[in-house]
């Protein structure tokens with residue numbers, strides 16, 4: 203049966219970058235991928251058209267899809283919305299939660315062709331290849347109770363950082379399995395010297411470890427992890443952590459490569475249904491100018507082919523095509539430097555297509 | 559009246575590094591500082607001697623002191639203590655909470671003499687001088703309810719991230735005032751697109767801003783802040799944030815300098831009573847070998863003189879002495895490199911004393 207792919211361009215540079223990724227998806231269909239594409243609105247675009255960042259029709263299509271390609275959401279236009287539940291981000295969070303996409307894979311990979319882009323010294327980052335596995339549907343992002351209320355004559359804001367054993371176990375298994383396929387090292391990040399919820403986290407990781415005897419499990423406090431990412435990032439293979447710490451550490455790790463415009467991500471549920479999106483944001487300041495780098499979104503398509511569509515060979519073809527284009531010296535503005543040839547968003551997409 | 563200084567050597571390298579700092583404190587007394595020194599046990603040392611990481615006698619002395627100099631707490635010896643309330647860290651957290659030391663100042667300063675120690679490219683970090691102002695007695699570190707309990711047949715861990723307006727306001731004022739004395743730029747870090755407690759945080763910072771018209775206030779999400787610290791750290795002057803985000807970001811910022819063995823910190827309450835400690839930990843692996851760098855602790859004494867003892871000139875003398883010693887090429891193991899002269903912990907202390 204034909205697979206269903208839902209494309210959600212979103213806001214800012216979202217429409218431009220997904221357009222290039224769709225070119226590649228169509229090339230995959232020409233190469234034998236049996237898939238149908240559909241498009242829908244999310245984020246600020248959803249709010250503008252239907253008054254909600256996650257319109258019901260979009261959610262219905264998302265639930266029916268095998269895989270979702272998301273551009274990016276958000277922008278200053280919607281930042282002043284008083285009602286937090288209407289903000290573009292809630293479209294994204296709603297998709298994650300409603301589709302139960304608890305397993306967020308965020309690779310931080312340094313492309314040798316782009317080594318100079320890193321702010322870190324070459325010897326510190328050359329060959330960097332970290333996979334951050336972030337829990338995406340629990341923790342403080344979704345914990346109840348939450349809100350702002352009056353207590354003793356003043357306002358108090360509160361959120362709840364909460365994990366159940368079963369939630370920790372399922373993300374733990376994703377991470378252990380990922381480590382088995384990679385360098386067999388798993389570092390679980392917590393703050394077990396202060397937070398009870400992460401004491402439970404650490405306990406569950408330790409309980410799972412004997413089932414994966416080929417994986418070496420270590421634990422690190424989150425403050426130390428932030429430090430070690432700067433000091434010696436190559437010590438990491440797979441990192442597993444909760445929603446909030448994962449948000450922070452994956453962005454830091456991504457930036458170590460100096461080219462966040464290159465980094466894809468996947469968010470999976472238990473049936474391998476997935477949402478795929480670039481790690482970067484909607485970059486409203488450069489939207490519509492052909493300056494955006496579509497490679498993270500194109501590489502997100504590769505992740506989609508590998509994790510949700512069972513097409514690892516097409517995935518590898520896309521990744522090789524991206525490598526070739528970099529070898530040719532083509533660069534969008536964010537990764538350009540003297541001696542390379544700067545191209546626009548669509549020129550970059552076309553170049554990958556030609557190399558595919 | 560004579561000032562009271564309480565010295566808490568703590569665990570690991572704590573006793574070695576505080577011993578060097580005490581040499582400098584004594585030199586300050588010779589130079590006119592009217593102060594009495596006393597010592598007490600905390601952390602693992604407190605637990606071993608009295609069964610508690612913050613013995614009552616220590617807490618009483620701490621409350622009576624004008625300033626506290628802390629070495630470091632913790633080590634593998636106590637990591638397996640089942641009862642979290644007996645862990646060395648709880649000694650530190652107990653001091654912070656009981657003395658109401660809500661204002662944590664964590665400078666990340668790159669010493670030009672040590673520029674090579676950074677893992678970042680020189681142009682990215684040269685001249686780096688950030689002050690992180692971290693809220694230290696609230697937020698998720700102390701929020702109730704907290705714990706691990708059975709719910710629906712499985713264990714659930716939970717903590718509460720909570721701030722009242724008044725707590726946000728008082729740390730905000732510390733940060734605005736700090737910015738006024740420095741580069742007049744304040745960046746408040748939150749996650750206001752997801753967490754209600756930080757929506758309130760942002761609101762309070764915005765409310766305070768008009769009272770400090772000479773300070774430029776900006777806001778940044780914590781994931782972006784982690785990224786920007788790696789990408790372009792010199793964009794920051796003063797950063798203000800909550801307890802947990804501050805823990806993570808201050809360690810990342812410290813590591814940008816490559817020499818965390820150089821960085822002091824101060825934790826202050828409303829009456830400028832303060833606890834002063836190096837940013838680094840207790841480093842049990844090198845304890846007792848004369849390898850530890852005492853400079854962060856010595857520079858913590860300088861902060862103490864400036865913020866709690868009203869002796870800015872003595873503070874500046876210490877800072878100049880440290881600069882001179884670095885100029886002389888003396889280095890402890892952590893910051894040594896070819897062409898410098900490696901010295902022991904006590905040799906370093908003596909050198910600062912000679913240069914004072």
Ligand SMILES: CC(C)[C@H](C(=O)O)[C@@H](O)C(=O)O
Pocket residue numbers: 291294295449751752781
């Ligand atoms: C946009 C925001 C809600 C989101 C998050 O915090 O998860 C983003 O930062 C991310 O990491 O995907």
Ligand SMILES: CC(C)[C@H](C(=O)O)[C@@H](O)C(=O)O
Pocket residue numbers: 395396425647650651805
């Ligand atoms: C030891 C630990 C409890 C402490 C903290 O998390 O605050 C430390 O990391 C720090 O930053 O001073």
